[in-house]
Amino acid sequence: xxxxxxxxxxxxxxxxxxxxxxxxxxxxxxxxxxxxxxxxxxxxxxxxxxxxxxxxxxxxxxxxxxxxxxxxxxxxxxxxxxxxxxxxxxxxxxxxxxxxxxxxxxxxxxxxxxxxxxxxxxxxxxxxxxxxxxxxxxxxxxxxxxxxxxxxxxxxxxxxxxxxxxxxxxxxxxxxxxxxxxxxxxxxxxxxxxxxxxxxxxxxxxxxxxxxxxxxxxxxxxxxxxxxxxxxxxxxxxxxxxxxxxxxxxxxxxxxxxxxxxxxxxxxxxxxxxxxxxxxxxxxxxxxxxxxxxxxxxxxxxxxxxxxxxxxxxxxxxxxxxxxxxxxxxxxxxxxxxxxxxxxxxxxxxxxxxxxxxxxxxxxxxxxxxxxxxxxxxxxxxxxxxxxxxxxxxxxxxxxxxxxxxxxxxxxxxxxxxxxxxxxxxxxxxxxxxxxxxxxxxxxxxxxxxxxxxxxxxxxxxxxxxxxxxxxxxxxxxxxxxxxxxxxxxxxxxxxxxxxxxxxxxxxxxxxxxxxxxxxxxxxxxxxxxxxxxxxxxxxxxxxxxxxxxxxxxxxxxxxxxxxxxxxxxxxxxxxxxxxxxxxxxxxxxxxxxxxxxxxxxxxxxxxxxxxxxxxxxxxxxxxxxxxxxxxxxxxxxxxxxxxxxxxxxxxxxxxxxxxxxxxxxxxxxxxxxxxxxxxxxxxxxxxxxxxxxxxxxxxxxxxxxxxxxxxxxxxxxxxxxxxxxxxxxxxxxxxxxxxxxxxxxxxxxxxxxxxxxxxxxxxxxxxxxxxxxxxxxxxxxxxxxxxxxxxxxxxxxxxxxxxxxxxxxxxxxxxxxxxxxxxxxxxxxxxxxxxxxxxxxxxxxxxxxxxxxxxx
Numbered sequence: 071x072x073x074x075x076x077x078x079x080x081x082x083x084x085x086x087x088x089x090x091x092x093x094x095x096x097x098x099x100x101x102x103x104x105x106x107x108x109x110x111x112x113x114x115x116x117x118x119x120x121x122x123x124x125x126x127x128x129x130x131x132x133x134x135x136x137x138x139x140x141x142x143x144x145x146x147x148x149x150x151x152x153x154x155x156x157x158x159x160x161x162x163x164x165x166x167x168x169x170x171x172x173x174x175x176x177x178x179x180x181x182x183x184x185x186x187x188x189x190x191x192x193x194x195x196x197x198x199x200x201x202x203x204x205x206x207x208x209x210x211x212x213x214x215x216x217x218x219x220x221x222x223x224x225x226x227x228x229x230x231x232x233x234x235x236x237x238x239x240x241x242x243x244x245x246x247x248x249x250x251x252x253x254x255x256x257x258x259x260x261x262x263x264x265x266x267x268x269x270x271x272x273x274x275x276x277x278x279x280x281x282x283x284x285x286x287x288x289x290x291x292x293x294x295x296x297x298x299x300x301x302x303x304x305x306x307x308x309x310x311x312x313x314x315x316x317x318x319x320x321x322x323x324x325x326x327x328x329x330x331x332x333x334x335x336x337x338x339x340x341x342x343x344x345x346x347x348x349x350x351x352x353x354x355x356x357x358x359x360x361x362x363x364x365x366x367x368x369x370x371x372x373x374x375x376x377x378x379x380x381x382x383x384x385x386x387x388x389x390x391x392x393x394x395x396x397x398x399x400x401x402x403x404x405x406x407x408x409x410x411x412x413x414x415x416x417x418x419x420x421x422x423x424x425x426x427x428x429x430x431x432x433x434x435x436x437x438x439x440x441x442x443x444x445x446x447x448x449x450x451x452x453x454x455x456x457x458x459x460x461x462x463x464x465x466x467x468x469x470x471x472x473x474x475x476x477x478x479x480x481x482x483x484x485x486x487x488x489x490x491x492x493x494x495x496x497x498x499x500x501x502x503x504x505x506x507x508x509x510x511x512x513x514x515x516x517x518x519x520x521x522x523x524x525x526x527x528x529x530x531x532x533x534x535x536x537x538x539x540x541x542x543x544x545x546x547x548x549x550x551x552x553x554x555x556x557x558x559x560x561x562x563x564x565x566x567x568x569x570x571x572x573x574x575x576x577x578x579x580x581x582x583x584x585x586x587x588x589x590x591x592x593x594x595x596x597x598x599x600x601x602x603x604x605x606x607x608x609x610x611x612x613x614x615x616x617x618x619x620x621x622x623x624x625x626x627x628x629x630x631x632x633x634x635x636x637x638x639x640x641x642x643x644x645x646x647x648x649x650x651x652x653x654x655x656x657x658x659x660x661x662x663x664x665x666x667x668x669x670x671x672x673x674x675x676x677x678x679x680x681x682x683x684x685x686x687x688x689x690x691x692x693x694x695x696x697x698x699x700x701x702x703x704x705x706x707x708x709x710x711x712x713x714x715x716x717x718x719x720x721x722x723x724x725x726x727x728x729x730x731x732x733x734x735x736x737x738x739x740x741x742x743x744x745x746x747x748x749x750x751x752x753x754x755x756x757x758x759x760x761x762x763x764x765x766x767x768x769x770x771x772x773x774x775x776x777x778x779x780x781x782x783x784x785x786x787x788x789x790x791x792x793x794x795x796x797x798x799x800x801x802x803x804x805x806x807x808x809x810x811x812x813x814x815x816x817x818x819x820x821x822x823x824x825x826x827x828x829x830x831x832x833x834x835x836x837x838x839x840x841x842x843x844x845x846x847x848x849x850x851x852x853x854x855x856x857x858x859x860x861x862x863x864x865x866x867x868x869x870x871x872x873x874x875x876x877x878x879x880x881x882x883x884x885x886x887x888x889x890x891x892x893x894x895x896x897x898x899x900x901x902x903x904x905x906x907x908x909x910x911x912x913x914x915x916x917x918x919x920x921x922x923x924x925x926x927x
Contacts, residue, residue: 451483
């Protein structure tokens with residue numbers, strides 16, 4: 071099993087003095103990467119010198135990786151090749167200026183031959199053509215005839231155009247001439263007979279902008295070996311998909327479809343198995359379906375799997391069952407898969423249901439365009455865009471559907487349509503990452519080490535200024551305009567855990583000399599952004615006063631913990647934090663949950679938080695070994711990096727979490743807690759916005775004032791009774807208005823065989839009643855009305871003595887407006903969401919009506 075290989079690898083390198091690191095999150099803390107795509111990503115800052123190497127200068131890991139978007143994108147190849155995957159595990163060992171080529175080669179050879187048991191007779195090695203040192207070392211283990219010297223393209227690694235780089239050495243396994251005998255199946259050829267299994271990177275040089283290589287003072291090692299590839303080889307399989315990692319998932323697909331899997335015709339089976347793994351891990355790690363960024367890549371992966379399921383005859387949600395299988399299969403090592411299984415299955419199923427609502431209509435459009443396509447003509451970019459824009463087909467999904475037809479999309483036409491849409495919507499990409507990270511704070515870390523934070527105990531402190539940086543993050547000796555300051559010790563809390571950074575004031579000899587605008591942490595350094603009123607110098611001894619806003623921030627932070635606990639108690643243990651924001655005036659908490667909360671659930675949650683507040687529980691903070699904290703039941707956030715010792719904040723038995731933030735002394739300090747709003751963030755993620763403390767008081771005060779104003783308007787009668795009376799009056803008024811709409815207001819745009827055709831937009835009125843009146847007026851009629859009122863879109867259609875199905879007509883028209891609906895053959899209703907496509911919907915409704923009449927008359 072794959073777990074055996076993983077465990078053997080980690081245990082082997084642990085025995086060689088390597089520290090075992092857990093797989094870092096698939097979403098890296100690196101704005102330049104969409105996903106973690108290699109084992110070295112979590113050590114990138116060490117290799118580039120941004121942060122010092124750890125005390126143990128040897129590391130090993132089994133790293134989950136995703137290559138399905140951005141620069142590293144293998145998505146379109148998955149299912150059609152033997153070894154491309156969206157998600158895979160990279161086994162690696164790393165040295166940070168400790169051992170080098172000799173030990174790296176020895177370790178690799180020992181593990182492959184003695185631990186995994188590969189015969190030396192099937193092993194081959196490549197080295198860089200100029201790396202005589204590596205060639206000589208390898209001759210101690212393998213005959214020189216099995217070592218091939220290759221050029222930069224194959225055997226030289228570099229992180230970028232400049233920076234750390236070096237030659238590499240790859241280890242290959244000969245899978246045998248019996249199975250691979252093409253002209254390219256020779257060692258060094260492009261065939262699959264000689265399969266690379268391990269790459270050893272010798273990080274030996276620094277390349278400058280002129281391309282000159284300078285030897286590094288402390289050369290390092292970075293290696294990578296694919297777990298899925300090794301598993302297949304050890305099981306004697308020539309495709310990763312035939313191994314015990316993937317076959318249980320493929321067999322599950324076979325059960326769901328009722329179709330037998332064969333390798334030659336099984337691309338769709340393989341796509342579903344592979345994509346089910348990626349969907350499971352991304353959802354479990356907090357990535358949610360979205361319209362952009364990582365969430366959009368997740369949606370593309372899921373929809374590509376659904377399209378292949380559709381080809382196999384599946385027309386309702388099924389991938390969630392593959393996700394369940396993945397959780398059962400890999401939850402033993404990645405425990406969060408087991409813990410979140412039900413939640414991610416529900417998220418997956420909901421997203422599938424959304425897509426299956428439109429996939430059939432989209433496939434009809436695709437087939438119609440394809441059938442009418444002349445030979446040697448590209449598929450319409452406009453149709454591809456409509457498939458994307460109206461039916462949710464990502465571009466690469468349409469490209470994948472065209473793969474077997476050997477046809478391309480008119481990409482220029484597609485991009486033109488996309489650009490026009492962006493201009494209409496004034497859309498813009500929301501990038502990620504923090505602009506201040508452009509600053510090179512690693513030099514400060516190397517010079518001074520981490521500064522001391524004493525803000526848990528104090529909101530005032532005297533400190534020495536160790537460094538100043540200008541607005542371009544360059545170190546300077548004197549600061550007289552907005553910039554950054556680094557103290558030897560500071561009570562200012564840096565932005566972390568959802569809480570914003572502290573503001574404050576600086577004093578020199580009793581005189582205020584600067585405002586502190588914000589505080590953040592970089593590489594363990596607490597750095598504050600300030601606006602000085604006079605020149606400030608390195609070495610100044612200043613007094614730091616934290617803003618009183620911190621007290622209100624602390625209240626909202628503690629309230630967030632209590633809200634988290636209340637959600638888990640009332641909604642269930644599947645609740646997991648998906649993001650938060652804590653400010654002095656409010657809090658925002660995102661959490662995983664498959665559906666909107668009811669009014670009663672929100673009432674119960676609010677009452678539960680206030681119940682805990684009123685218990686006046688003293689806040690308890692402890693520093694505990696991380697495993698002891700987990701045993702105690704403290705909740706940790708997925709993706710957060712925790713050291714050996716962690717800070718745990720608890721409120722009696724009510725709440726216990728890993729947290730480094732500032733909190734109240736007891737829950738009574740929080741004051742009243744009010745939920746302002748509950749909404750959806752994305753598929754499977756809900757958001758609660760709330761206030762407490764001073765903001766809670768203001769909210770309550772304003773609510774009472776509103777009630778008093780309402781009483782005055784209603785002449786002191788009971789508010790609820792008064793409102794109901796007003797509603798009745800409004801309804802009566804609306805009824806009178808709707809009755810005023812006669813059939814004379816309607817426009818017959820065409821008449822076919824005596825059938826009056828009406829498709830029209832209305833600003834007000836009761837469209838059902840108007841349609842009933844029209845049907846009573848005309849003997850033969852087909853009418854569809856769209857009502858736009860208060861940004862809400864309602865559709866209704868009626869048919870009398872006309873050969874068209876009202877339910878089908880209104881449903882397909884509503885899809886243009888990103889909505890849905892249906893009904894009887896003679897009358898149906900629907901709703902829409904996208905008011906910007908109203909003109910398209912009206913045009914479609916007319917064309918669809920005329921087409922159906924022409925077909926059926």
